[in-house]
Amino acid sequence: MAKIYLVRHGQASFGAADYDQLSPLGTQQCELLGQHWRAMGLRFDAVWMGSLKRHRQSMEAIAAGLGGLPEATVRSGLNEYDPEALVRAAHAGPLPTGDSPEVQRQHFLHLRQGLLGWIKGEMAPAGLPSHADFLDGVMAALDEARQQPCAEHILVVSSGGPISNAVGHVLQAAPEGVVELNLRLRNSAVTELHSTPRRHAVISFNSLPHLDQPGRSHLQTYA
Known part of the structure; x- marks a missing residue:
């Protein structure tokens, strides 16, 4: 039996020209997670992550706090969906820019609508695969990770979409439930799966022990 630790990346750069970049706070969140695991005496046998810049930066910050990690295996199936494609599928008009509370509120309102429509198969956002194909990519990466020989503790650094969809799939959650899981997932949060060759089981979700x-508490963020 393997234990998979799914970690959402640290806070990225919401409202900036390049979202795919950890903020200083995001780096701190991941370093603290690594320090927490080091204090627990936890060591990882294997590391998997998506190919996005914020995934690598998060993994490197965790490694800095932990004192090292094995070489990471990169799989695009652990990458995030394009949130802007979902937002535009739900709202065709011009969108406000910046990182004000109102801009964030509008963004997540439209994201919720787009996510639900995509998962239900009622929307086909431009440039995105079907939700079924997206989920297949996520689960294929996790299935590959758990099949590695002698890997008892596996770290997977990914994003909110892949993690929440994997949990929703394991729990057989309704589309509305998957959306709620997705929008509640916090930066650098840990979700634990116990995995056998036949199945995954959810042990914890969205925890921030560090x-x-x-x-x-001021270090806890969502966006």
Whole structure:
């Protein structure tokens, strides 16, 4: 039996020209996670991640806090969907720019609508695969990871979409439930799966053991 630790990347750069870049806070979140695991004596036998820049930066920050990690295997099936494609599928008009609270509120309102329509097969956002194909890519990467010999503890660094869809699939959640899982997932949060050659089982979801401490609540973020 393998234990898979799914980690959502640290805070990226919402509202910036390049979202795919960890903020200083995002780097700190991941370094603290690595430090937490080092204090626990946890070591990983294998590392898997998506190919996005924020995935590699998060993995490197975790490694810095932990004191090292094995060479990572990269799989595009662990990459995020394009949120802008979902937003534009739900809202055809011009969208506000920036990172104000109102801009974020509008973004996540349209993202929720787009996600639900995509998962249900009612929308076909430009440039995105079908949701079924997206989910197949996620689960194929996780299935490949759990089949590695002698890998008892596996780290997977990914994004909110792949992680929430994997959990929703394992739990057989309705589309509305998958959307809620997706939009509640916090930066650098840990989701744990116990995996056998036949199945995955969810042990925990969206936990922040490295930030659920006095004086660190301000380090918890969603976007």
